[in-house]
Amino acid sequence: MDVVSPELNSLLPDEIMDTEAIEDIPQSQPESTTSQSEPSDDTSVPMETDTPMASENLGLCSDATSTEHTQALTTSTATDSPLSISPGSRLPISVSSTSSPILTLKPALATSTATTKTTDSVTGTSVTTSGLQKLTAPFTISAANHQIILNKVASSQATEAAKSAGTTPQVIKQEGQKLLLTTIGKSGQPIVLQLPHTGNKPGISQTAGDAKSPAPQFKVVTIGGRPELKPVVGSVGNQVTTLQAQQLKTVQIAKKTPASSAAPIKFIITKTVNSKSLSPQTSVPPVIAGRVLTQTSPVIPPRTINLSEPHNTSIQSLPGKKIAISPLKTPSKVTVVSVASPTSNAAQKSVALPVNVALGQQILTVQQSTSASPVKVATSQSAAQNIKPVQSVAVGGVGGSQFKTIIPLATQPNVQQIQVPGSRFHYVRLVTATTASSTGQPSGPSTSSIQTAKPMVVSTGAVRMSVPIVPPQTMKQVAPKPLTSAAQVVTTTQTQQRLIMPATPLPQIQPNFTNLPPGTVLAPAPGGGNVGYAVVPAQYVTQLQQSPFVTLASSSGFPASAGIQTQARLPLNGLSAAETTSRPRKPCNCTKSQCLKLYCDCFANGEFCNNCNCNNCFNNLEHETERLKAIKTCLDRNPEAFKPKIGKGKEGESDRRHSKGCNCKRSGCLKNYCECYEAAVYVCNKGGFGSDVRVFAGTGQKGRTDSPASGRGREDDLGGVRTLSHEDNQLGGESQSRLCLYQLLGRALPALPPTLPRLWGLRHTTSLHSVSDPWGSCPAWKQVVSVIRRQNSNLETDRFPPP
Template identity: 65%
Template sequence: MDVVSPELNILLPDEIMDTEAIVMDDDPPAESPAASGQSQPSADAPIPMETDVLAVPEIVSLCSDAPPTQRTQALTTSITTDSILCSTTSATQLLLTPSIASSSPLTLRPKLSANHQIILNKVASSPGADTTRSPGTTTITPGGQKFMVTAIGKSGQSIVLQLPHTGSKPGSGQGEAKANPQHFKVLTIGGRTDLKPVMVGQAVSSASQMSTLQAQQLKTVQIAKKTQVSSAGPIKFIITKAVNNKGLTAQTSVSNVITGRVLSTSSPVTPPRTITLSETLSSNSKIAISPLKSPSKLTMVSVASQVPNSPQKSVSLPLNMAHLGQQILVQQSTATSPAKVVSSHSTPMKPVQTVTVGGPQFKTIFPLSTSSNVQQIQVPGSRFHYVRLVTATTGSSTGQAGSHCTNSSMTAKPMVVNTAQVRMSVPIIPAQTMKQVVPKPLTSSGQVLTTQTQQRLIMPATPLPQIQPNLTNLPPGTMLAPGSGNMGYTVLPAHYVTQLQQSAYVTLASSSGFPTPTCIQTQARLPLNGLSTSDAASRPRKPCNCNKSQCLKLYCDCFANGEFCQSCNCTNCFNNLEHETERAKAIKACLDRNPEAFKPKIGKGKEGESDRRHSKGCNCKRSGCLKNYCECYEAKIMCSSTCKCVGCKNFEESPERKTLMHLADAAEVRVQQQTAAKTKLSSQISDLFTRTTPAITSGGGRMPFTFVTKEVAEATCECLLEQAEQAELIQQPQATAERMILEEFGRCLMRIISSAGKTDCPSINC
């Protein structure tokens, strides 16, 4: 089954495809016999990759079982996240629950519930107590010699997690924990010779090139920017795990490694049942792969939806990896391409589509279907917000009621949708905070599972066969792999979600039987043009005023930022869903002109975030680069050597710049002060009107209403009436009576005033 054509993968945007963090090993790729018995050494062999080895408890690193020389070629990764989610459009989910105790031998027990939920559970059984496994059960035995986790490849071929009997081998991959003698190495043995090495980890190798593969022939997708993976290369899935070893038995499970959150979608109606992973798997998977630089990596594997007659089922194992919550997501969706299968070692392996995601950023391409659910995806480092469109199925809908948003932008929690329709877990992690947040390991109780309602939007996902966009810089809204069948990949900016939720699409989607989300995911936004996420989030999008560009040129900021025009002042706008075709064409045109068109201009410098710089540099002539005409200045960065500006004053020591900065700071302080004052005043006014009981103001005096209470007013009136009665009794003329009353009123006022400074309620005595 095809997921993403090699061309598409090559063209994936840097945000998705960035592999800079990947350390490439110059050593020629050597195939580990254990890794793939059918290995076919070639120039396209798996490329060595480095991944971060995290000193996190229960770290599972994937490394090749190959000899040291070969391991260097293997991608090793540390999996620290605690959630593994496999979701399929056909309500099939694969869940990996993190083991509670890493020390206990565990068995990965794939379970398939009635709603096709597959769960890999750690079984706290004694060593060797894997006899309870059902066929196809993936188990890490104490001996841990081999453990089939995921089968990638054609039938008869599988990916095997192989557990060494004893400690780690010297010279093992980087990801392998050195201190831990009992590293078990997991090897994926790709059945197909043309399979590309599957790397799961932070660093995704980019050396592989996939251009030679046809879209239909693609079995394994490795996302590497502008790299090709030879089709002949055997799949090598190497997992090195630092295990809390007790004894020689490999007592770690994949779940242990995962520190992310577990998405559980088990239907209450039908308890999950253990099944063989190789069992019915549908064909046609599409994979979105995004190797990412950042520690958090999101690997998403799209698996074809379950087809009744399809002999194959694909199962993807989403894994939160690395301390930043890497995830591998697998989504099963209907497709016609060859199925990709995750199967146990005991079962024949179907061609497997694998997605490797590694890197600092989340990149996700989601398959689309006619009806889709939409989820926002945070892509740290990218200014685009991606939206995941998930095929909504009519399967069990349990657990959708009472959906709520549990996502926190600061918790790096994967967004979990506990619905049969949606089976994807997307960690929404602020780019700036991901590194600081370590997902808490889940307990076996599945505490993490939350029923979160995803956004349900029906997005036009019509394929664009005539358009072959350069996906290197995938712009928002670009259709990826217009799929065979009704599938397509669309990467949408998160703005879509917000925008669409306010549109008729939302209404339609809401009426389609999906529960309406109670809230919108509040997630930190990605850095926009180098600005902090908070800044970008807090800043309302500026409406454009385009007139002639139809908002389909980069003149339009909305378009350039991958947003739909909304509440703009533009005329003849085509930057909307109604003109999706035109928009797609425009995107393609832009990419043709400049593959970097949709990439953030302000990128991260080599030395860190503080070294942001304009990718192209400005070309200012008259502004001195001290006005917002200058993109560098606008982005609050200094001009660099890449700039071609004339008379630039936007450099570190520039007195003009310093002056401007000081002025800007002073202005900002003033604004803040004014804002604070206004806020305080507003608060006081609001409090004044909302207060139900008298209260002492903070200004030192008492507000009138605080002491002119009802009782005081009544007492005053009684005094005045009494005075009037007295005047009447003594038969005073009316004028005198009125005077007496007024005098009494004056006395009452004096008493009230005198009582104002007292805390207790004033008393009025006539």
């Protein structure tokens, strides 16, 4: 007798038998994430960040003149167009549905020298924000002078029209320093971002003298595509809004302390745009990397909007502040964290205005430490140095949400975030751009001109940084490719620009960025100065999200935030984020491994140990060097060591697959020892895992019941569900379609889709009814039983309880 009859099989989903899907998954996704025709397993791996759905372009036009640019952008290169908004009177901002990920808005104060560029800078007007449309409720970031109003525009074209009309709903006024973003399409849903008045701020006293001081403070705007709203985790002054779920958009608006009156305000907005949305024609890589605005650069690579004001001097100075935000798997989350300086009391105390964006599920949490300005976004600037560019890199993750991480550096160093293509990991490199002097403004067009690579240029003040915006897929390759996708090449227009390279100590790691633990942020090693990387587990991010007010002390690498245990995680094991969140990871108990082996779940998940019971733990920032080495070692051993083992099956399937399969021998894959079982995987990809459960249509005869090839007698050939032993599988040769259905036996049953597994499992010695009992109400089970009964009229009834 053999396996399931055709009839029975017909009931079963095909994909179950398919074992290849997992392996086939190409790790390197094609540059264009644009359309993934297939929800291949890889992409579907829950762990991966979701690919943004559609990208929309935001066009910011300072003037009617600028409108022209916008059109050109939208038409020719919908993908990215950086926008810079000069501080000039009003800047209409149009958001088009097109792709351009990055917006750069610089409402520079008149005082700011750099802000000379006005309309020209605006060129990159089009910004694509897929989620914008979803914006329903206007939000204001903070009160005070600065306001940003975002209006959706139905189409980029509409924006033009609106501009031409001269009555652009979006107006940025310097005096008010308001940014109005209006989506053209939807009149009713403007988004207004207001920056708190400096005057309101407790810290104002310092800069009280500045007339300019009222000027805008930092502003963080996130445009997320998702409809869902996420409350902004309490950050003091910060507000976060997510417009689009799918696309991550992080807008950092750093406002600097009023100390410098004239300093321009910087907004940094980083959007991640789905590659999918991008038209193939557009050279723009699907992934948007964060950018820093430079005043000079007329055309900025799209996708990031930086609004920054150099005003605040104090912010950077905060030593020791480290914020690592690693985007976790949770789709469409944007996390912005600003480190609050312990010193500045008043500033933080300033009212925090959470901004809820109806659209976005993304959450931005920002804490700012800056003394004066209550509202501060992650940007930290050294007083001496004008600006610390904060770079956020959006991850163009294949499937899921992408993270954006904004890390304010306490120290001068600039933060560069790196997206790893296709991976959920976000890396940030902190670069100390000490050379304020060198800050020559970015070579305007020239720098931006690079189509292939999208460098991030930070022109603010002295420091400039260029970070290539690389589509997630191409991230690994630093060298520019002739690829159509532009982003890959990193161009450093300025000497200060730096390629994202691994710190000296661990050059080898670089190639494996993609494999780094999820949510990893590369930050300067504590002792390493500029060079080193610190790998910050996603944990921090989640912690931050959960406890918005947590401040990271610079000195202590790791805040022992007691309460935060749940780590934002990738939807591990195919579990939904909600599921995972509901299940905080268990604290590890490692004693000998120093939590630097994959034995340690924390480490294996790319997380720092937090509230664990481990001894001699090195899985923390304080031992970043060791940790990096350990990571490297693991990656050397297995490049996919940190990749999720459990992924979804084919598209639409709820099945989970284990990429490798277990090696269970004694547990029958029915214990939590089994990774598959533990992960509720019922489709095991491994050819030789412990048990193979099949449904047999028995003959009713005694004797050998299982596969003839196995040569092993089993039980009576009564049909039913059996589990082939490992040996059987190997001998039988037929078992390559391994099905691990163990979880069906108990825990996962309720969740099973009706189409369920064709095979239900029991150990071969177990009678069916023991299985069926818990499934009595399962239609699929009844169906199978019915089939078996028909085929085996002489079956013992107890084996197949009546449906």
